[in-house]
Amino acid sequence: MRKIFILFFESTAFALGALRANLLRTLLSLLGVTVGIFAIIAVFTLVDSLELNIRQSMSFFGDRVIYVQKWPWIFEKSYPWYKYVNRPVSSVNDFRFLEKNLQNAEAVALYASKGDRLVKHENNSIEGINVMGITYSFNLVNDVRLAEGRYFTPRELDGNSQTALIGDDMAQTLFPGQSPIGKTVSVKGKKLTVVGVMIHQGANLIGMPSNDVTCMIPYSTFTELYKIKNGWVEPVIAIKGKATDPKLQWLEGEVRGLMRSRRGLKSFEEDNFAVNRPELIASAITNIFDAVSIAGAIIGSFSILVGGFGIANIMFVSVKERTNQIGIQKSLGARNSFILNQFLFEAVFLSLIGGIAGLLLVSLLTFIPSDMFDIVITAKNVTTGLLLSVGIGLIAGIAPAISAAHMNPVEAIRSK
Helix, strand or coil, rough: CHHHHHHHHHHHHHHHHHHCCCCCHHHHHHHHHHHHHHHHHHHHHHHHHHCCCCCCCCHHHHHEEEEEEECCCCCCCCCCCCHHHHHCCCCCHHHHHHHHHHHCCEEEEEEEEEEEEEEECCCCEEEEEEEEECCHHHHHCCCCCCEEECCCCCCHHHCCCCCECCCCHHHHHHHCCCCCCCCEEEEEEEEEEEEEEEECCCCCCCCCCCHHEEEEEEHHHHHCCCHHHHHHHCCCEEEEECCCCCCCCCHHHHHHHHHHHHCCCCCCCCCEEEEHEEEEEEHHHHHHHHHHHHHHHHHHHHHHHHHHHHHHHHHHHEEEEEEEEHHHHHCCCCCCHHHHHHHHHHHHHHHHHHHHHHHHHHHHHHHHCCCCCCCCCHHHHHHHHHHHHHHHHHHHHHHHHHHHHCCCHHHHHHCC
């Protein structure tokens, strides 16, 4: 341990001495490492942050949830489009049938929505609202959190009540400076009593309506306002699987079997419904971001390569300037391994300085205000940057360190 401490302090002193003696030359040489680490870690950070924000935006779809509806989320190239068009939409009877017979489901809900609606309260109004009709179990399937008030009661949802949950943007616009609870909003001329306000969610990156601009009402009330018809409004059956079936394989198989039975499909007939899973979208997103990360790493590696040559240049110059000192150390009994490790550590130390500078530049990205998504530096990316710096230092310093370790002590002492 004593030798390790001696090696550490001596190498640190030599590295800092090289920085002080040739500050401009050293900084210019380290610039390549700094830029390289910044480029790679910045790409990783931006990609990870974008992916994290997109996945958070997809929380609307819920966890362990599959969706039964007319249209698939990913189209098969070989499937004729007219077969999708002619499919029936999910109905209340389909929903009741699945709710009654599914054994592998934790909750089943039915919902439908109509976007870009106008909602009013007295002289105030707000456009672009997503009006959604839901059944009671919707909050068990999807993420519905309230900042104020309460959720619907079963009687309200089953009894065609004139009640509503509104989003934060609606509350702020229609009821500035006051609580909306107990007051009414008007949707297509129908007055609805506000029983709850959903927490602020913010914009998302996948184009889905935020809860901030959503007005939830009982499904039966929704069907009075908007016709459930092909091409107009498409109801969706959302089914949450049990924790014992994390991959939803049993649930998906059961849903397909029950839906085929419900619609009287024969064994040779194709499904006339789609079973959609959010994991398909998440998988596609992951593949895209993996490709972007690889491309960014390749681009950044060129800068790191330049930085590696800069570190190697510093170390070869350092070896030449300290040849006499190396000879004295070897004549006093210093082993080749000690000299080798001394210069390797110095190279790693210099490379780490460049890497830390690159990480500090990346950290500045987090202070850039953005309405699209939040930039977050993860511990994984910081660790990656530091390990890359150590690797660059080792690779760039190995040749100068070997040349210093194998010097003839007599010839080294004579050099000036």
